[in-house]
Amino acid sequence: MTKQTGPSLEWCVVRLSDDENWWVDEISDKENWDVEDLGIIDPKQFLHINELLDSMSEFGLDSQVIDDAFFTFEIKEEIKGGKIKLERVRDSLLKAQDMLFALPDVLDEEKGPYADFLNHVSQIRVTMLNELIEFAEPYTQEEMEEVLSEKQNNDFLEGRRSHFSDELISILEFVPDGFAIDADLEVDDKEDDKEDDYSDLDAELVEVSDKEEKLLPDEDLKWDEEEEKEEEATPYEGGAPDEEG
Structure with missing residues (x-):
């Protein structure tokens, strides 16, 4: 299924920073997007993310929710200053044969597709934890979100920018302190x-x-x-x- 979006999001210019993450410098849709601290997930990062998502399949992961959460881009050309221009493609992120960059759909940060995706994988991660770990009381999504929120606040206070890949991997690999999954x-x-x-x-x-x-x-x-x-x-x-x- 092709993700339907506004016609003005056709390209973006990205750069690799010292933290080994890619950040958006320019974007075609200036009306709806603010490029300040706007990260984009590169193909290598998504390969790792996809491996973590695969482990959730048996717990009810909805692949359509994943596709709906991202805009996909491929490399168009390298431009001056070591930056890369990416061109929008309408391919499924999970089914694409080419290596694609993934820009989370955060146009509506509270109720948009990416917010739904984060909530979906958070629920599944908590289900996995309760299945694999014998807690005295069932672990809750609220407890996990509280721990992750505190970590994000600490990163902010220490001047570290939050990248989408870090945010997502912290959910997909989350294990409460003092515990470990069977693997x-x-x-x-x-x-x-x-x-x-x-x-x-x-x-x-x-x-x-x-x-x-x-x-x-x-x-x-x-x-x-x-x-x-x-x-x-x-x-x-x-x-x-x-x-x-």
């Missing part, structure tokens, strides 16, 4: 097993080292004894001692 626990168990396997080897190395330390003094002593015997067995070759007058 994380399995990885930890495997690492512990590896440490146990190496512990036997370490013990053997320690035993060998101790034996070597015990042998070294004995060998030194043996050489000292042989040197003393050689000194005792060496005959005196000098003449008779002078008599004192």
Whole structure:
């Protein structure tokens, strides 16, 4: 399904900043878009995001909600100053064969498609957490949003700009402090097993080292004894001692 949007959003100019995120410098629809601190998700970032979204499929993820949440762009040309001009395409973000940039539809930040998308994936993430973690009480979306909101406020106070990719990944990878999902626990168990396997080897190395330390003094002593015997067995070759007058 092709996403229907206003005809004036046809291109944008983006730049890569020091934080490794892409930001919009210019946009064709100046009437509806403010480019100040307007980020855009690059193809590499979306590949990672898409992997995280795939894990939500069995929990009821609606792919149409994803497509509706983004405007898609492809690279048109590189322009002066290391910037890139992107051209609007009407392709599905999930089904496109080309690597596309994704601009969230935040024309209505409260009730627009991107807001609906964030709410949708937040609900699914909480469902996943309650399925995979045994909480004393069911974890709620409100609790998750409170934690993430506090993090965003701290970033703002510290002068860090919030990028769409950071906002989205923080939801898709969210786990409450002090907990881990089953996949994380399995990885930890495997690492512990590896440490146990190496512990036997370490013990053997320690035993060998101790034996070597015990042998070294004995060998030194043996050489000292042989040197003393050689000194005792060496005959005196000098003449008779002078008599004192």
